[in-house]
Amino acid sequence: MLQKSLRISYLEGTEKPTDALLIIEKALNDMSKAADWPISLTMRANLILEELVLNTLTYGSVGGLTGIDIELQFQDNKLSVQIIDDGAEFNPLVDAPIPDTNLPLQDRAIGGLGVFLVKTMSQDLAYKRENNRNHLQFNVVSES
């Protein structure tokens, strides 16, 4: 089994989330090389983590966010992810708008698309609020 633990600290006033995204990209690239992941698994895992972490850095900060802890475990062609943060309560399963992906071009809005991609690309997504922290757990597998 391949494991990695990441800590993304919230720094007030940081204009661009470059550091957080680099931490995610590097960890996934390291695991991808070590276990010879298909490109689609690396891409999906990266996208899901980016959307969730940027959401938390953007909206979680109102709740006194200090950081985000990410646990990654890869076994049997499946990446299991656990994300814990101490920001504002946010359950992506119910708190994000659901975009209508069938609307014509001029009626399309981008709101909610990130979380929609997360929900579509992940498996067994589960949320709980415990000890003033958001706990998210899900799995990512290669595109079938």
Next chain:
Amino acid sequence: MEFSHDRSDEILVINASGRVDGSNASDFLDTLQGLFEPGDQQIILDLGGLEYISSAGLRVLLMAAQNLDKDNKSFSICSLTDSVSDVFRISGFDQIIKVFPTVDAAKQG
């Protein structure tokens, strides 16, 4: 990200490669908008070298597509990698933006 472009016969072809995410999406938008000229009738975005796109990058493509559509310009995307194509399909962007396998196919419309 890296960019190059070619303009001939009122057709602008832009090549964008690398990664577009939440850290550089605003630069992506600025670059695209800086390249558009009033005389361009057809704009083709060649994403053959794009390895990664998140919703931040999709937001840029949606804004560009909506603005060019309002101006009655033709806008299409071509040469998507499998990973980016996956994101396009799930988000329904392949239904609102014309996608072609090659630049030549995009020029034919």
